[in-house]
Amino acid sequence: MIAAKDEHERTMAFAEIAFGQIKALRQPATPRHFEIWYAYATGYNPSLNQMINETLARDGTLSDAVIDRVYETYISPIRFSDRIDDVSAQVKGEIEQVMAMIGAAAGSAYNYTENLANASEKLDRTADDAGIRMIVESLVQATKEVERINKALEARLSASKLEINELQEILAAVRNESLTDPLTSLANRKFFDDALVNRFAAAQSRREPLSLMLLDIDHFKKFNDSYGHLTGDQVLRLVAVAVKQNVKGQDIAARFGGEEFAVLLPDTALNPAISVADQIRRAVMTKELMKRSSGEHLGRVTLSVGVAALGPGDTPQSLLERADVCLYAAKRSGRNRVICQTDPEANQAAPKVA
Numbered sequence: 001m002i003a004a005k006d007e008h009e010r011t012m013a014f015a016e017i018a019f020g021q022i023k024a025l026r027q028p029a030t031p032r033h034f035e036i037w038y039a040y041a042t043g044y045n046p047s048l049n050q051m052i053n054e055t056l057a058r059d060g061t062l063s064d065a066v067i068d069r070v071y072e073t074y075i076s077p078i079r080f081s082d083r084i085d086d087v088s089a090q091v092k093g094e095i096e097q098v099m100a101m102i103g104a105a106a107g108s109a110y111n112y113t114e115n116l117a118n119a120s121e122k123l124d125r126t127a128d129d130a131g132i133r134m135i136v137e138s139l140v141q142a143t144k145e146v147e148r149i150n151k152a153l154e155a156r157l158s159a160s161k162l163e164i165n166e167l168q169e170i171l172a173a174v175r176n177e178s179l180t181d182p183l184t185s186l187a188n189r190k191f192f193d194d195a196l197v198n199r200f201a202a203a204q205s206r207r208e209p210l211s212l213m214l215l216d217i218d219h220f221k222k223f224n225d226s227y228g229h230l231t232g233d234q235v236l237r238l239v240a241v242a243v244k245q246n247v248k249g250q251d252i253a254a255r256f257g258g259e260e261f262a263v264l265l266p267d268t269a270l271n272p273a274i275s276v277a278d279q280i281r282r283a284v285m286t287k288e289l290m291k292r293s294s295g296e297h298l299g300r301v302t303l304s305v306g307v308a309a310l311g312p313g314d315t316p317q318s319l320l321e322r323a324d325v326c327l328y329a330a331k332r333s334g335r336n337r338v339i340c341q342t343d344p345e346a347n348q349a350a351p352k353v354a
Contacts, residue, residue: 017041025061028229036070048074064224064232065258072189181255183233184240192254192262199252199266200316210310211265211273212319214327215243215280218302218335220259227298231291235259235301242283246276262323270309270340277305277338285336302336309341322346 018037019029027033040049048070055066062070179191187195196212203210217223217239224232236259243253243261256262263280265273281303289298306326308319322341329346330339339345 014041187254209269211268213307214323215261217259246279304330305338307340
């Protein structure tokens with residue numbers, strides 16, 4: 001009882017620290033924020049604490065983009081790892097039970113073989129009907145026991161097959177969830193980073209074009225601060241829908257972080273990629289937002305987009321950096337526009353090489 005009381009007091013102390021941090025930084029008391037600050041209060045993850053401390057020292061606060069990055073880097077993987085461990089333990093348990101049943105069946109088969117050998121020897125030495133009848137009855141009983149064990153094993157194998165199939169589906173769902181942004185249902189940053197490396201290598205080996213666009217919601221922080229995080233989430237979903245509706249099956253759309261999105265377009269040259277980017281930009285611009293709780297019209301949001309295409313000597317990182325240069329060139333040029341790597345604005349915005 002003392003240990004339970006101590007544990008209660010300790011966890012409540014961590015919770016108080018977490019709420020204190022949320023209050024001090026005037027952050028929303030959402031489950032995600034609480035989970036991050038609770039982990040911070042425990043000190044069990046030094047890397048998480050270091051990232052938060054460095055960000056606070058530099059910026060004085062944690063932006064939504066930083067909160068997302070901290071959660072996806074340090075909290076989310078632990079959750080999915082725990083769930084995968086649980087499923088793996090269940091699969092291991094099923095396999096152990098099946099192996100135990102197989103062991104029992106093997107022992108029964110061995111005993112049955114011994115019984116047959118013994119019965120054969122007895123039959124050679126027995127001439128009277130009563131003795132033969134006893135030997136046959138013992139064989140019948142042994143045969144029934146083997147049949148019973150085999151039926152039980154068959155039923156257990158069938159049940160285990162169904163159970164393992166269900167667990168495999170759960171594992172697939174967990175894996176998919178671990179690679180999906182929960183707010184927008186787009187791929188998350190981890191999935192995108194892996195896809196960029198893989199699709200880049202495939203494009204190079206097949207000598208196929210590959211384009212990449214980065215999209216950022218214009219003035220999103222101001223919009224979020226004015227109308228609240230729930231309305232901000234509505235904007236993020238709206239952009240995600242516009243992205244989904246304008247990409248092909250092989251294209252990879254992801255929430256890159258905060259209010260930024262990324263789209264990887266395999267087998268797509270620069271000009272077609274620019275067209276796709278502009279379709280997305282126009283689709284977002286034409287949507288008028290309305291606050292669900294009050295019906296208040298909030299106007300429209302716009303996107304700035306940077307587009308780059310695979311070129312000689314590129315690496316995944318250089319392609320990403322070039323798209324990023326184009327994105328910020330679009331912002332510096334007035335926002336609500338698409339800038340590609342061949343536009344003069346992108347060349348002016350690119351850092352000069354000494």
